[in-house]
Amino acid sequence: MANKRILSILTLLVILLLVAACAGLQSNFVPPASHPSEADMGMSTKVCTDCHDARGEFLVYERYVHTADYGMNHRAQAYQGEAICAMCHQTSFCNDCHATRVELKPSIRNPEKTYRSMQHRGDYLSRHRIDGRLDPTSCIRCHGNPKSAESCVRCHG
Amino acid sequence: MRTGIRYRELLLALILLLAGLPALSFGAEIRFQSNTLFRLFERDTVKEANSSILPGYEYLQIDAGELDDYGISFHAYGWGRLDFTDNDYFDDRTAGELLYGYLEYRRQENRCSFRLGRQYVFEGVANEAIDGLRVSGDLGEHFSLSLYGGQPVGLDSEDGRSGDSIYGGRLAHRLGANYEVGVSYKTIENDDVTAEELLGIDLGLFLPANLSLSGYSTYNTESEGWAEHSYELRIPAGSFVFKPFYHQFTYEDYFDTGANAVNPFRALAQFDEELTAYGLDANWRYDDNWTFGGKLKLHDYDQREEAQTYSITFDWQGEEMTQYGGELGRTVTDSAGANEYTLVRLYGYCEAMAESFGIDFVSSDLVLAFYDDEIYGEDSSLFVSLTGGKRFLDDALAVKISGDYSQDPYFEDDLRGMLIVSYNFAH
Numbered sequence: 001m002a003n004k005r006i007l008s009i010l011t012l013l014v015i016l017l018l019v020a021a022c023a024g025l026q027s028n029f030v031p032p033a034s035h036p037s038e039a040d041m042g043m044s045t046k047v048c049t050d051c052h053d054a055r056g057e058f059l060v061y062e063r064y065v066h067t068a069d070y071g072m073n074h075r076a077q078a079y080q081g082e083a084i085c086a087m088c089h090q091t092s093f094c095n096d097c098h099a100t101r102v103e104l105k106p107s108i109r110n111p112e113k114t115y116r117s118m119q120h121r122g123d124y125l126s127r128h129r130i131d132g133r134l135d136p137t138s139c140i141r142c143h144g145n146p147k148s149a150e151s152c153v154r155c156h157g
Numbered sequence: 158m159r160t161g162i163r164y165r166e167l168l169l170a171l172i173l174l175l176a177g178l179p180a181l182s183f184g185a186e187i188r189f190q191s192n193t194l195f196r197l198f199e200r201d202t203v204k205e206a207n208s209s210i211l212p213g214y215e216y217l218q219i220d221a222g223e224l225d226d227y228g229i230s231f232h233a234y235g236w237g238r239l240d241f242t243d244n245d246y247f248d249d250r251t252a253g254e255l256l257y258g259y260l261e262y263r264r265q266e267n268r269c270s271f272r273l274g275r276q277y278v279f280e281g282v283a284n285e286a287i288d289g290l291r292v293s294g295d296l297g298e299h300f301s302l303s304l305y306g307g308q309p310v311g312l313d314s315e316d317g318r319s320g321d322s323i324y325g326g327r328l329a330h331r332l333g334a335n336y337e338v339g340v341s342y343k344t345i346e347n348d349d350v351t352a353e354e355l356l357g358i359d360l361g362l363f364l365p366a367n368l369s370l371s372g373y374s375t376y377n378t379e380s381e382g383w384a385e386h387s388y389e390l391r392i393p394a395g396s397f398v399f400k401p402f403y404h405q406f407t408y409e410d411y412f413d414t415g416a417n418a419v420n421p422f423r424a425l426a427q428f429d430e431e432l433t434a435y436g437l438d439a440n441w442r443y444d445d446n447w448t449f450g451g452k453l454k455l456h457d458y459d460q461r462e463e464a465q466t467y468s469i470t471f472d473w474q475g476e477e478m479t480q481y482g483g484e485l486g487r488t489v490t491d492s493a494g495a496n497e498y499t500l501v502r503l504y505g506y507c508e509a510m511a512e513s514f515g516i517d518f519v520s521s522d523l524v525l526a527f528y529d530d531e532i533y534g535e536d537s538s539l540f541v542s543l544t545g546g547k548r549f550l551d552d553a554l555a556v557k558i559s560g561d562y563s564q565d566p567y568f569e570d571d572l573r574g575m576l577i578v579s580y581n582f583a584h
Contacts, residue, residue, distance in 0.1 A: 027267045027295035034225040055334045067440040068450040076371040092218050092234045101254045111544040111559040112520040114504035115480040122524030122540035123565035130496050137406045140422050145311030149419040156421040
């Protein structure tokens with residue numbers, strides 16, 4: 001087991017050296033570190049294509065348009081374009097929904113933001129008996145490790 | 158009174174804060190956001206029925222350094238709770254947590270990023286909080302690479318952290334705005350035992366006529382089987398966007414995550430079940446104000462009878478963040494003995510109307526659920542929430558008061574109140 005860990009660490013170091021060696025390579029597309037805020041622009045920034053072409057030379061802007069279901073359906077964009085998300089959102093924004101170690105569910109922590117898609121609104125204790133049976137894969141994404149399952153274990157053991 | 162943020166996490170935050178101080182020395186920016194919440198409600202405790210529960214929460218976020226540009230920065234976010242009553246309601250619960258606290262260096266030339274500390278990793282097969290290092294960046298015009306390693310935060314309650322580790326990464330190839338394909342890997346060890354080992358492929362394929370196909374497949378190398386295939390086609394047509402989707406999950410491979418598995422999911426790995434879910438998401442942006450949506454999702458199982466979910470939504474957005482909307486949903490199943498329900502939701506957020514009450518914003522939420530079979534003798538749930546707030550000090554300070562009422566199978570006439578003080582500082 002110790003040998004496996006040493007091998008893993010060495011592998012990681014080699015790859016890090018590789019990254020360092022490649023650091024001189026230039027990207028062909030470097031987005032700005034941050035996007036102008038809605039307040040600065042005086043308009044909503046949720047519809048990227050209001051200002052950008054649907055397809056840029058290096059970025060598909062239309063992919064990031066915040067349609068009504070975007071709050072519940074942005075996994076592919078986040079996993080492939082984290083840097084694009086980070087231009088407008090800090091990790092704490094993601095944590096509004098994606099942190100399960102915060103005790104209060106998102107809609108309680110943000111009671112005035114009724115316009116945001118936040119999971120478990122209202123009496124979800126009753127509805128989770130039905131939803132969880134239908135598709136338990138959607139539960140484990142957020143409650144899948146011992147720490148994030150604390151709220152499940154209280155009843156489910 | 159107790160505070161649950163442990164010494165180790167405080168020490169980690171302190172070290173990272175000190176590490177971030179140099180970034181401040183050349184006039185970089187510092188921001189912090191404080192949200193202080195006081196809640197009041199009643200619950201039955203071991204010692205007393207209808208006991209008053211009065212917790213106070215602090216959610217604090219600190220960001221310092223080059224925040225709007227490439228460079229060095231420090232980011233931390235955490236929370237803690239104080240219980241102002243003398244009862245056992247919170248006895249078995251964590252009373253605080255450092256959610257993240259990391260030092261970051263971002264280099265513009267090749268979008269290189271180094272993050273050290275507690276952080277979230279969302280990429281490929283990773284959806285984890287880690288204490289460790291993440292390095293990412295572009296390798297030339299067409300490749301990007303990210304690597305991470307450290308200890309998984311989610312396992313720190315399982316026999317301590319000795320022998321716990323997590324590492325992985327993602328290598329991606331892209332061709333302008335034509336496609337991006339990534340290969341990712343993650344392994345987690347708990348007390349020197351492999352808890353989870355996953356391989357993943359993610360795809361973004363951007364076709365003519367603005368069509369795009371995106372999705373991911375995940376392979377569980379421990380159980381040696383495909384855990385998930387999830388793909389979605391995006392079809393824009395004028396003011397409409399249609400998104401047919403397809404998901405396939407094999408329970409044995411999806412839930413069999415070794416020592417990492419927890420109840421109630423551990424048992425699901427034993428079922429020889431496969432879920433195939435497919436359907437359609439549709440959005441219609443009628444004009445700058447009105448948006449309509451619809452979703453149809455069909456669940457097809459190997460072992461059980463089929464189930465379906467349907468929903469339609471509408472949303473009206475006006476000036477100054479004013480927004481009203483609603484949702485009507487229905488969940489049905491062909492399985493004998495399984496419950497079904499109808500969901501109705503109406504919500505609103507308004508700034509213009511709030512002025513007549515001497516406040517800056519008001520919001521409301523109504524959620525109704527009707528169950529086909531009774532749950533604990535009740536066949537419906539009602540949830541109502543009303544929040545109002547006022548801003549001060551050029552909007553840096555906001556005070557909000559919120560009240561909730563619910564009547565449902567678990568709580569009868571449950572009334573809860575909350576006071577929130579939010580303060581944003583930037584320098």
